[in-house]
Amino acid sequence: MEQLKLLDSRTSGSHSNDTRRLGARLPNRIVRGARRTFLEFFAGSGLVAEGLKGIFLPVWANDNCSKKAAVYIANHGHKHFQTCSIAEVGGASLPCAELAWASFPCQDLSLAGRSGGINGARSGLVWEWLRVIDEMPKRPSILVAENVLGLVSAAGGDNYRTLHRALIDRGYMVGAMMLDATRWLPQSRPRVFVVAVARSVEIPEELIGGEPGWIHPKAVCRVADRLDGWTWWRMPEPPKKESRLLDVIEWKAHFPDVETEQRNIKLISRRHRKQLDALSGDVVVPGYKRTRDGKQVLELRFDDVAGCLRTPDGGSSRQVLVIRKRQRIRSRLLTMREAARLMGAPERYKIPGSYNDGYRAMGDAVAVPVARWLARKLLLPLAIAADGR
């Protein structure tokens, strides 16, 4: 455990230096740990691979969307990537890996009780994932399944309980947690991460607790109640975030024509307009257009955090920014680069394709620093523990 503590104190700095710093100071076993392997199912635009960079090496990944595949390949290369449906993947031919990550489709879990749930046509692809895992000659020691809060809260928790049971039956210890990107970035993006570890792994005591912690909000506690084989994962809290909405703004971005701008501004309710006018200095306030009492309004939020980025597929509108600079109020859609920044993607992250493609790719993804924190603080120590099996 001493080695883990060492690792922990040295991985809190900038991610690009991890491998070098670990290589310089740590024993061989942990140096190799910086390049542990992972398989990524439903890999989309590759933001999980970006978050795990230098900690877990992607040896295989897939997604069936060619536009997202283009983003993944532009940033992580094509050699280990397959553009195909998970239904076409056979586990027997996959490379061995310590970790398998699946951010499976959320559409059937997003709207409480109104869609197919964990057995729905899209979210039910999680069973294809487990089918592939079952076909592997050796199952990975660690599995991560990521999805929206509906996984634990919709249908009274039954969706989660079904998945939990399936993982327990495969010989894993399982627990879920909620991580909200707002801890790291100016975007509200609560997501559930289910972490399963082979029962044969001796889990370091620092990684499990006997009770809920900061990663276990009420919805998670409710679903955990009296559940067989539940594990209360423990991770340290991240330091207070430093980035603000003002930091993600592309100040030179193009504004639409004056008419569109004015139309948007007129949609702001009187109450929100008052709040906006009461703020001093340069101001950036995000909002979504919604229909309230049969009327379209632009609802703003004033907590210096953008609303959750979504794909436009579900019929939700795109996020609008109201920007006041030198007393002039203007409005425009979020740019693609701003969306990427809100997901924690580095500036060098390439997003080929149209605005819509890029917006969709970011809206569906996992925020980079969230994936990185989970990997550093829980998955890597678990992978090291799994070595000692």
Ligand SMILES: C[S@@+](CC[C@H](N)C(=O)[O-])C[C@H]1O[C@@H](n2cnc3c(N)ncnc32)[C@H](O)[C@@H]1O
């Ligand atoms: C929630 S997103 C995951 C995004 C990804 N983790 C990222 O950070 O960009 C779900 C992904 O599943 C993909 N998908 C949907 N159906 C699929 C299928 N049958 N086979 C493979 N991928 C599929 C979608 O294209 C989408 O990228």
